[in-house]
Amino acid sequence: MKLTIILGPMKSGKSFDLISFFSPLKYTATKYVLYQPKRNVRDEGIESRSGLTLEAKKIETLEGIADQDFSIIGIDEMHMFEPSEISHIEKALAKGKEIIISGLDMDYKGEMFDTIKRLLELGPTEVRYKRAVCNECKQFSATHTQVYDKGAPITHGMPPVIPDDGTFSYEPVCRLCFARE
Ligand SMILES: [Zn+2]
Numbered sequence: 001m002k003l004t005i006i007l008g009p010m011k012s013g014k015s016f017d018l019i020s021f022f023s024p025l026k027y028t029a030t031k032y033v034l035y036q037p038k039r040n041v042r043d044e045g046i047e048s049r050s051g052l053t054l055e056a057k058k059i060e061t062l063e064g065i066a067d068q069d070f071s072i073i074g075i076d077e078m079h080m081f082e083p084s085e086i087s088h089i090e091k092a093l094a095k096g097k098e099i100i101i102s103g104l105d106m107d108y109k110g111e112m113f114d115t116i117k118r119l120l121e122l123g124p125t126e127v128r129y130k131r132a133v134c135n136e137c138k139q140f141s142a143t144h145t146q147v148y149d150k151g152a153p154i155t156h157g158m159p160p161v162i163p164d165d166g167t168f169s170y171e172p173v174c175r176l177c178f179a180r181e
Contacts, residue, residue, distance in 0.1 A: 001093040003122060005078075007105035008130030009145040009172035014102040015076065016048035017128065021100055022074055023054065032072040035059050037080040039161065046076050066091035071098060078103030079113040080161050086118040093122070105129075107160040108147040110178055114160075132172035142172035146179060153179035 006014045018034070025032050034046060034056040046054040056076055062085045065073055073092060075081075078101045092099060105116050120127070132142040147154045147162055148169045154162075162168060173179075 001096050002098040003089075003093060003124040004098075004100040004126045004128070005119060005124045006100070006102040006128045006130065007116065008128075009104065009106075009132050009142050010170045011049060011172050012130035012132035012142070013048070014130055015046050016050060016052065017130070018046055018074055018076060018100065018102050019048050019052045019054045022072075023052075025072065030072060031070045032074065033057065033068070033070040034074040034076065035062070035065070036076045037078075039080040039163070040077045061085060062088035064088070066095050066097070071096075073097055073099045075099070075101045076103070078119065079105075079107075079115055081115055083114040083118045086115065086122070089119070090122060104145055106144055108145065108154055108158060108162060109156070109160075110144050110180060111160070134174040134177055135171035136173055136177035139174055141174040143175055144173050144178040146171050146173045146177075155179055155181040 006017050008014055022032060022034060034054060036056040036058050038058045038060045046056050065088055089099060103116060106112055131140060133140050134142040
């Protein structure tokens with residue numbers, strides 16, 4: 001059992017890491033699968049900003065992943081799953097599966113998602129923190145994701161997971177540029 005977690009803001013190359021990991025498996029006998037939450041309405045499959053794509057199954061719950069015939073399981077946009085879903089990951093790890101997960105670590109307020117907190121409590125084998133270029137100061141130090149409504153940062157009054165359906169825009173920003181309530 002091995003648990004790898006890739007965390008970071010928008011545009012930090014999390015999907016690229018997932019794709020780099022899974023793409024070669026296509027040519028091996030390894031049984032693997034990639035999942036995305038149904039709540040992710042933006043993407044069909046996993047797409048990196050460099051144009052690489054990977055097929056992913058959209059699911060509402062991770063229930064049952066421990067019982068399937070895959071030895072390696074990838075999960076994209078983990079923060080969109082409910083914290084209660086972590087128990088299914090725990091079961092899959094107990095069955096000896098390797099799991100590699102990516103997602104945002106912090107919400108639009110700069111607070112860690114409960115789901116990610118619970119995930120880290122499992123004691124991962126590796127946690128990779130990615131950085132992006134800050135949308136404001138253009139330094140390669142963005143750790144947060146700022147959500148904008150017509151150019152103005154949203155700092156309160158939203159649920160932790162804001163649907164990325166085109167209503168708002170998402171940009172990586174550094175700790176210093178991050179606008180708080
Ligand atoms: Zn900045």
